[in-house]
Amino acid sequence: MYRMVNTLRPLEEKLALFWHGVFATGYTKLNQPKAILRQVDMFRRCGMGPFRTLLVEIAKDPAMIFWLDNKDNHKEAVNENFGRELLELFSMGVGNYTEQDVRQCSHAFTGWTMRNAPLHAARVSRDSVWPYGRLDWQFEYQAEDHDDGEKTFLGQTGRFDGEDIIDIICQQPATARFVARHLYTFFVADEVQVPSWSEVPPRDSQAIDQLAETFVQHNGEMRAVLRTLFNANFFKQAQFARVKSPTELVVGAVRMAGGHRFPDVSDVNLGLQAGFMGQQLLDPPSVEGWHTGNGWINTASLMTRINFASEQFADASLPGVQSIIEYVAAQDATASANRLVDVCLELMGPLSVSDVTRNELVEHAEEGLARTGAEVDTAAMTQELLQLIVSTREYQLA
Template identity: 30%
Template sequence: MVVWSEENVVHLLNRAGFGAKPNDIKGFLRRGVGLSVEILVSQKPTSAKGPSAPTNERSELKKLSTWWAKRMATQNARRLQEKMVLFWHDHFATQFSVAKSVRRMSYQNRTFREHGLGPLRTLVWEVTRDPAMLEMLDGRQNRKNALNENFARELMELFVLGVFSFDETEENYTQTDVTELTRALTGFQYDANDVGFFNLARWDSGSKTLFAGKPFQATGPIGVEDGAGNLLPPAQNAIDILFTHTDSAGNLTMPRFLGKKLWEYFAYPNPDAALIDEITTDFRANGYVVRDLLRSLFTHDEFYSATAKTSSVKNPCEFLFSAMRALDAQSSHVLTPDKLEDMGMELFEPPSVNGWSSGPSWLSSGQLVARFDAAQAVGAGRSATDVKLKPEKLIPKGAVGEDEVVDEILARLGIAAKTPSGTRQALIDYFEGMNDFEDEEVLEKKVRGAVALALQIPEASIH
């Protein structure tokens, strides 16, 4: 059983969202783990979408990025929904520089928001006919007698199955499977309003065989849609057929593949198969609804283990927004997209279809320096256009020593327990014996400096 403590609340909100405001913690603490997780996973779909100018002007993209950053930084009940938008953007990674349209990126962003917690089948279908993705992986070019296997390969490799089985001993598909799936996925296009559709006339209606020789082999006129806007029945539907794939021992591939990816995103690297099978039990039993998987994940004891709290590097969104939430700092987020880009996470421009490299890769030398910059901006922030921080709120009432200020900052950031005592001391030493707290101007600068420093230590980038 999970002991529902403040530490665990902060952990949940760091992972299932973008950090915790002081006020959040009390509310979630009162609700207990079950209800807390339920509130996060059971939010109704929303089709909220940001600025959608039909242009490839970077200035318009910046507006969309700002709009989304603000949602990530401030959404309360819908914080997991926004987190999953970011996850799916990383998973179905699509680049603005390839899709060449703010509107197409905005529509894809809306699709992740609308379907990100729902049935995976629907989400994969929406992605298959998504205009930005049709550009990203050339799906629009793929038609009967003029095949382009780009999307089909990545659908299996990166989106649904993976190259290898969970234990990395078996290859999940052959080049023949790529070609056959390519044929099945012919016919998708989008119109002048950037709405995706299926053009039956461009579809290869012939018989295909997927996974020949396997127990789950499928043969027939496999496709996705029927030409009237409906999904084909499961036996004929390429998406459903991919979901039936198993390893030679009969373990379903997709739930393990996605379960592992989500576990690594939310908890720690290299989980056991047994753990992943546990968190995907409901997901497998009830038609692959993403929220079922997330509920099992966030209520699992292992999610609250010490390893799960210290083995991941915060991505730039998590790093910046969790700091701002913890410190109650405000921003219009006009400059946030630039900060995220410098830290290595340019929204709508993942480095490849494989998404961002996670973990320690976030802390390359250049990006670590960019984190130092962002930390400085938060600490020094005096304007709401950039960041507005009120340092006086970080001085505990009646404080008589600089150690109390440092402890307050570390506690607010949720890193007091894991910060080495030497590091804490170095932060205290930064105040250089200033303990009369009378020169408010100097004090303000010191508090701001200490905030920046506290965000620059390794512990602030790890969760």
């Protein structure tokens, strides 16, 4: 959370959050924070590179190996958990492979395991919840535990290992469309949840086709796919098509209001706030990740979201709030209610709102200006209006 609030590379952090939701790995099972933090670091390094690299890295990631039990995937006792989720939730989606493909995929990843590397060889490796203690999970390939026999996967036959399987996956048209739909859901408009993708068509099939085509043309290079997405009309014209995730809401409000420039107890509270709204970072509820869209909103979470955002603009000493107040005063924006509302909406986004919302904001500003008369308290009026703006329906959407 601290990194997202203070980063000078917001797209890098947002993509790390995106991949964290796709390759969902949770602390509740791992009980090992260092491993999850390393996984997020990997998303920062590889998130805009080739999708193949990302799949190889996640298959070798100790947190994922533990999370989906590939440490228990042995030549003579195959565990299909990782192999199944690699196909179902990480790359292709239901309906694009068979149960035989799942089994053959799982055989290819036997021997891909992890080891404990203690900081001091004299110490005995054992499980530990210390974030920087003696336990240091590392990927390990055990050739003697790998099934090196012939396998048939998605119509191809050979003595495949894990990287061969990933090569075949990345060649599938289904993979290009699956990644494209994930990106569309995260950056453009809410879709149904992933398990329903095999039954419910995309909101915008042409947009998915455009992204998938770029994916294929550039061999899964995510930077190229993102460039296509951000320059596309379907992205530029999207408005209020997504409900902000709790993390997006928290980070956006805090970045706008300012503060939290140095790690502090209050930064921990920010992470907890996102959890109160339904998105506990580093601990998604299942391998499916979080259910997005309208799933973020219920009576309890909506009140928490509005109260949190409003509280960020209650402190005029915060640098972002102070900057907005000073700008409003310099522009003489309190000369009229309409101008005050327009300037504040511009500074808060720019944020477009419906006529109904705008009229309510103007009416409140008019009442405030009439109440204060000639002695207009610019700071108080601006703060009031900012708190109302972040409480609007439009502010909850992206």
